[in-house]
Structure formats: structure tokens, C-alpha cells
Amino acid sequence: MKSNTTFTDQSDCYAVASSIQRFLSGLIDLLVFSVISIILLYLYNLIRYQEIYSFGHMMGMEYNRVLLSILNAVLFLIVNWSFFREGQTLGMRFVGTQIVMKNGFKASMITVVIRQIFYSYLGMMTFIIPPILLFAINGLLLKFHPCKRLLHDLIAGTMVIQKY
16 A cells, blocks of 8 residues: 655655545544444433434434534544654554654644544534535545645645555
């Protein structure tokens, strides 16, 4: 899964993470944390209402959608906290990529956390940016940006590379 795009910084050569690597790492993160969050939300509703609702009914409750978004973001930060030191998430660790600054230097833990907050915040802004539009923008950036930097990368000044 090598990318054709490379850049040099302090005599080190880095390969930009491929579209497939970016997609897979995001999918792994999404699936792991969504499943955990949904299970916790089901337990919360079971304790609160003493009955199990269907997923559709449960997600029809506005506070559940907000709670699920917040729960997902908090779980993501807690579980990935140790990975952030290396500029990674659980999914990135699995596919062998990492976050660096756009100039190639190691991203600080605070930069990685801020980037992830932007990513989570953009995902929760469905009332301002429809999810399909956000997906389309990131899809175009992934296809045409020379370093495959997505919207949250551009905002945070980061990029994702293959970790060797």
C-alpha cells in the first residue's frame, strides 16, 4: 500500500498514507467506537426506561443522538490517549500510519488531540454541514490533494503518513 507521494524533511523520506490506508483506519475507528457507544447507550436506556428500544426508535430520540455523539468522542479520546503520543489512533496503529505536521515534523500530542476534536466536531455538525457534503469534500481532497490531506488535516495543519 505504498503511496506515490513522498516528501523529504531532515533527510528522512516519508510516504503519504494511501487512500486505502486512510479509509481503513477511519473505518476501524468508526466501527470499534460506534459499537461500544451503541452498547453503552442501550444499557443507559435500559437502566433509565427499564425496556429495550429498537435502534431506530432509540436514535429517534434527540437526546440519544447527542449523547451518542458525545459518548463516541469521549470514548475515542480515552481509548486512543496512549496512541496519540505516537500520532496515531487505534485504526492507524492497525494499518501502519501516523499523523505528522504538514512539514513532516512529529505532531505533538496536543496537536493530535485538537485534530481529532476537529474531526469529531465536523462529524457532529450535521445541522450545518450535511454528512454527504462533508463526505464529498473529504472524498475530493483524498483523490486530488497531493498529500491526501482531509478537511480536519487542513484545519489542524497535519497530514497522515506511512509509519516505518
